[in-house]
Amino acid sequence: MKFLLMLLWALSTPILANTGVAVQIQARLAAEARAADATFQGFSVQRGEAFYRDRHGDWSCATCHTDHPAKGGRHAVTQKAILPLAPSANPERFTDPKKVEKWFKRNCNDVLNRPCTAREKGDFIAYILTVRP
Amino acid sequence: MVGRILVWDIPTRVFHGLLVACFGLAWLSAESERLRDIHVLSSYLLLALIGFRLVWGLIGSRYARFAEFVRGPSAVSAYLRGLMQGHPPTYTGHNPAGALAIVALLGLGVASGITGWLAFNEMGGEVVAELHETVANAMLALVFLHILAVVISSRLHGENLVKAMLTGYKSGASGMGIRRAHGGVALVLVTGLAAFGWAMIQGKLPALWDPLSASVVGKSHEEG
Numbered sequence: 001m002k003f004l005l006m007l008l009w010a011l012s013t014p015i016l017a018n019t020g021v022a023v024q025i026q027a028r029l030a031a032e033a034r035a036a037d038a039t040f041q042g043f044s045v046q047r048g049e050a051f052y053r054d055r056h057g058d059w060s061c062a063t064c065h066t067d068h069p070a071k072g073g074r075h076a077v078t079q080k081a082i083l084p085l086a087p088s089a090n091p092e093r094f095t096d097p098k099k100v101e102k103w104f105k106r107n108c109n110d111v112l113n114r115p116c117t118a119r120e121k122g123d124f125i126a127y128i129l130t131v132r133p
Numbered sequence: 134m135v136g137r138i139l140v141w142d143i144p145t146r147v148f149h150g151l152l153v154a155c156f157g158l159a160w161l162s163a164e165s166e167r168l169r170d171i172h173v174l175s176s177y178l179l180l181a182l183i184g185f186r187l188v189w190g191l192i193g194s195r196y197a198r199f200a201e202f203v204r205g206p207s208a209v210s211a212y213l214r215g216l217m218q219g220h221p222p223t224y225t226g227h228n229p230a231g232a233l234a235i236v237a238l239l240g241l242g243v244a245s246g247i248t249g250w251l252a253f254n255e256m257g258g259e260v261v262a263e264l265h266e267t268v269a270n271a272m273l274a275l276v277f278l279h280i281l282a283v284v285i286s287s288r289l290h291g292e293n294l295v296k297a298m299l300t301g302y303k304s305g306a307s308g309m310g311i312r313r314a315h316g317g318v319a320l321v322l323v324t325g326l327a328a329f330g331w332a333m334i335q336g337k338l339p340a341l342w343d344p345l346s347a348s349v350v351g352k353s354h355e356e357g
């Protein structure tokens with residue numbers, strides 16, 4: 001129920017960007033999360049934000065995507081510019097499920113040294129969708 | 134008279150060894166953003182190596198030259214047929230099938246390099262990023278095929294071809310060997326690569342790392 005509310009809420013957020021694909025990705029992640037843990041209660045923006053900011057070792061997601069993901073970031077190793085991660089600032093984000101999965105796989109290994117769980121990924125997206133420029 | 138003859142000059146052997154090392158490094162660092170510098174560095178060295186090999190294929194010693202070992206499709210199929218039947222024709226230098234693999238590996242190396250450079254500079258989006266991965270995967274597949282073929286050919290010819298690529302010597306008619314090993318050229322190659330690599334690490338070649346805003350890269354390793 002909480003999850004459905006969350007879905008409705010995400011769908012109704014007044015973002016100009018197309019969040020349809022992000023919501024589809026979340027729906028798939030929710031099914032995975034539920035399969036992994038029967039007590040799964042839906043994704044949480046707070047947990048997502050904490051996950052985004054927490055350092056796991058020397059890096060966090062914010063290391064490259066900045067403290068405010070609606071801003072452009074900088075790659076911690078190559079120093080190359082990274083476009084904003086939040087769809088409110090960059091409508092291209094979370095529109096290509098394959099690309100999203102590829103970067104989750106890669107960046108989670110970079111930061112956590114392990115793949116992210118479905119819940120972590122869903123929380124992360126829930127948070128990113130709330131970020132305003 | 135059949136005896137030990139020098140077939141592979143030193144630049145060719147050094148090229149081969151460094152190509153293996155750079156490809157391995159580029160491959161192992163491909164999926165990590167943490168190792169992105171290493172991926173790009175080893176790949177640029179790989180491209181420089183291929184550039185050298187293309188030149189050496191024109192002006193190098195006898196068996197290093199493309200004109201000596203690149204042969205037409207009929208020679209390749211004759212060799213492969215011989216291989217199937219267990220007695221492939223003997224060549225002092227590269228056999229025609231091996232030559233094909235070498236040309237394809239050089240081409241795929243260049244293609245990996247170009248698509249990788251484009252992906253690194255975010256030109257062409259996901260399509261190019263995926264193409265880069267596909268080309269690199271094709272190169273890896275060919276590397277394995279090349280290794281397999283070398284093992285099989287070694288068995289059938291009764292000659293350890295891996296050892297030959299390390300020492301430069303094969304068995305053959307005494308007049309067929311090359312006279313000079315060209316150690317000096319190998320020294321120039323290694324020194325040149327070392328200088329190139331060092332300049333990249335020091336951020337002296339910003340255009341390779343960030344052609345669009347070349348000034349950021351000088352300080353490539355300060356933060357992080």
Ligand code: HEM
Nearest residue numbers: 159163164173176177179245246249250252253262266269
């Ligand atoms: C020449 C030999 C090269 C090989 C064998 C190679 C191999 C690979 C492979 C297998 C991947 C895919 C990783 C994955 O997602 O699983 C990759 C990604 C990448 N490579 Fe290369 N690469 C080469 C050259 C280069 C060069 C010259 C550059 C840059 C100047 C480069 C930059 C990159 C970048 C930025 C990615 C990530 C692309 C993305 O997903 O957006 N590579 N490489």
